[in-house]
Amino acid sequence: MPFELSERSRAEIESLIARYPTKKSCLLLALRVVERQQGWVSLDGMALVAAMLGLSPAEVYGVVTFYPHYKREVHGKYRLMVCGTLTCALLGMKRLVRHIEERLGVACGGARTADGLFSLEKVECIAACGGAPAIQINDQYHENVTPQKLDDLIAACRREHAAGGGPPMPPGPVRDEPARVAHFLPALGLGRVAPVGV
Amino acid sequence: MAMATTFQPFLTRNFGEPLALDVRWCLERGAYEGARKALAMPPKAVIEEVKLSGLRGRGGAGFPCGMKWSFVPQDTGKPVYVVCNADESEPGTFKDRALIDRDPHQLLAGIIIACWAVQAHTAFIYIRGEMVHGHAVLEKAVADAERAGVLGDTVLGAAFPLRVLLMRGAGAYICGEETGLLTSLEGNRGYPRLKPPFPAVVGAFGCPTVVNNVETLGNLPHIMVNGARWHASMGTEKSPGAKVFSLSGHVKRPGNYEVPLGTPLMDLLDGPGGGVGGTGRLKAVIPGGSSAPILTAEDCKTAKLDYESIAQHGSMLGSGAVIVLDDSVCMVDAIWNLMRFYHHESGGQCTPCREGTGWVEKTVARIEHGRGRMRDLDVLLETCDNMQGKTICVLADAAAMPLRSYLKKFRAEFEAHITQGKCPFG
Structure with missing residues (x-):
């Protein structure tokens, strides 16, 4: 079933449109609305936002893929973002990455775990150098992280998931994403959106 | 160092105080007195006071704040915007995150002062997407301030409508560059723009715009309360405060x-x-x-x-x-880490930066892995020549400057990697 914006999400995007100077300037925040409702930003979600803001889906896709922080289909339910920049690198980042790779059986920057629960990536400086090494798991910062603390964090994620909590689980990579990007507009019946000038 | 012994921290004075998140507590403690004082002065006088204080921008460039404000034209018939740059992304920096999380009303008071000085009725706070907590803190602070009459149709009783809108980035270093930030604010990829025109003249949505860092704005309430002379009495002549x-x-x-x-x-x-x-x-x-x-x-x-x-x-x-x-740090490894950072964060708009940061990253990686050649060191410097000053924004310079300095000051370590065919630090 294709993704639909909830009433609440629609109302929130409408309220952005009412408050911000241009429709387009709502784009980054509207994508966050989709991310919150869906748990990630899907191609369908991009097309719906594009339609609401009078943009072409291709333009929205271009924006989403410029900014690495949006959660996408490929990420795990729990997205482990290890800071890889200098201070964290000096203070044990590599050890943390190896530890997670071994513990979860995933490659850093590679595919998520088979159960979809975890993905691991190195990110650039997250402004937590005073508590290096640092990691962000979904929205939450964790500082002065040790392998022991990581085990606890991973266990807490598993417990939350087992209890039915946490964000929705992304579905995994979109197999034909490039082809869908070219065609997902008509497929959704949104082909009437006019192209936007520079 | 006589000064340091008597120095009373002011920007961070509320860091241990959870009540600093409470607008009532802040109002009682005078957090908005500086803003109140500014609103009672002519805007030009506020600009003069900040000029006199010598306050320089705390985001990185160190440009005099009052002078930046004075470039804003008041006769364009367009709205004027103030944008708070809270996209703190420079590796090693985590002060703005703390200033937001622990004392949001100090920032809002600074924003009111800046907006009054340049007669802006809308301010944006562009915060890093990663800083979900900081965003929530600011959302609450703005809502509380609106309810308390600190922001909104009137500001602290003055007939000066002001709204503060939040914007969240999404993980792009380049959006900390002020024109990249403005392009992003408008809903685009964060591509920097050529200067001139400077944002003060043509900024957000084509309107005159002041972009100030979180810490710069945080200084303003204190300058207004204690006076320009107080601020100028701290620090050095050219770096007051x-x-x-x-x-x-x-x-x-x-x-x-x-x-x-x-x-x-x-x-x-x-x-x-x-x-x-x-x-x-x-x-x-x-x-x-x-x-x-x-x-x-x-x-x-x-x-x-x-x-x-x-x-x-x-x-x-x-x-x-x-x-x-x-002294356990391998300087080649350290600069490799940073060159990887700049390559990853290059916006991709200008060829010298997009390609150059990639080349230097690969070349430094090769040296670190013991497969470098002596002429790689010259190739690195030549690549720096072809990057610096040849792009729209200074990201290429920001990569080339440290690389040059490591090559100059720690050249022997680069040479040791090459002659030994391995990293001497293991």
């Missing part, structure tokens, strides 16, 4: 420390920082974020934390991010 330094790396007590500008670098490191951590032997210090050329342990003996002293030592004060490296 105090600054929050983010101290990290091989140091015993990492953290944010507020000290007067002009404080000797080693006083920060050995005093609040508790001394060199790791092996306990200092090798080098990055004094102002990862774009700042490196200082050797020898340089550190005489360097002071002000714009002119750090410049005399061939580097820059930048964002005030001080990263300490002990």
Whole structure:
């Protein structure tokens, strides 16, 4: 079933449109609305936002893929973002990455775990150098992280998931994403959106 | 150092106080007195006061704040915008995150002052997408301020409508560059724009715009309450005031420390920082974020934390991010890490940067892995020549400047990697 914006999400995007100077300037925040409702930003979600803001889906896709922080289909339910920049690198980042790779059986920057629960990536400086090494798991910062603390964090994620909590689980990579990007507009019946000038 | 003993931190004074998140507490404690005072003055007089204080931008460039405001034309018939740059992304820097999380009303008070000075009725706070907590803190602070009559149709009783809108980034370093930030604010990829025109004349949505850093704005309420002279009496003649330094790396007590500008670098490191951590032997210090050329342990003996002293030592004060490296650090590995950062964060708009950062990353990686050749060192410098000053924004320069400095000050380490065919540090 294709993704639909909830009433609440629609109302929130409408309220952005009412408050911000241009429709387009709502784009980054509207994508966050989709991310919150869906748990990630899907191609369908991009097309719906594009339609609401009078943009072409291709333009929205271009924006989403410029900014690495949006959660996408490929990420795990729990997205482990290890800071890889200098201070964290000096203070044990590599050890943390190896530890997670071994513990979860995933490659850093590679595919998520088979159960979809975890993905691991190195990110650039997250402004937590005073508590290096640092990691962000979904929205939450964790500082002065040790392998022991990581085990606890991973266990807490598993417990939350087992209890039915946490964000929705992304579905995994979109197999034909490039082809869908070219065609997902008509497929959704949104082909009437006019192209936007520079 | 007589000053440091009597210096009372003001920007960070509420850092241990959870009540600083409460607008009522803040109002009772006078957090908005500076804004009230400014609103009773003609806007031009506020600009003059800030000029007189000598306050320089705390985001990295150190441009005089009052002068930046004075470039804003008031006769265009267009709205004027104030944008708070809270996209703190310079590696090593974590002061703005703390200033937002722990004292949001200090920032809002500063925003009111800046908006009154340039007659802006809309301000934006562009915060890093990663800082979900900071965004929530600001959302609450803005809503509380609106309910308390601090923001909205009237500001603190003055007939000056002002709304503050939040914008969240999404993980792009380039959006910390002020024109990249503005392009992003408008809903685009964060591509920087050519200057001139400067944002003060053609900024957000084609309108005159002032972009100020979180810490810069945080200084304003204190300047308005205590006066320009008070501010100018701290620090040095060319670097007045105090600054929050983010101290990290091989140091015993990492953290944010507020000290007067002009404080000797080693006083920060050995005093609040508790001394060199790791092996306990200092090798080098990055004094102002990862774009700042490196200082050797020898340089550190005489360097002071002000714009002119750090410049005399061939580097820059930048964002005030001080990263300490002990003698176990391989400098080739360290600069490889940073070149990877700049390659990843290049916006991709200009060829010299998009390609150049990739080339230098690969070349440095090759040297680190023991497969380098002596002529690679010249190739690196030539690539720097082809990057610096040849792009729309200064990201290419921010990558080339530290690379040059590592090559100059630690050349023997690069050569040892090449002659030994491996990293001597293992």
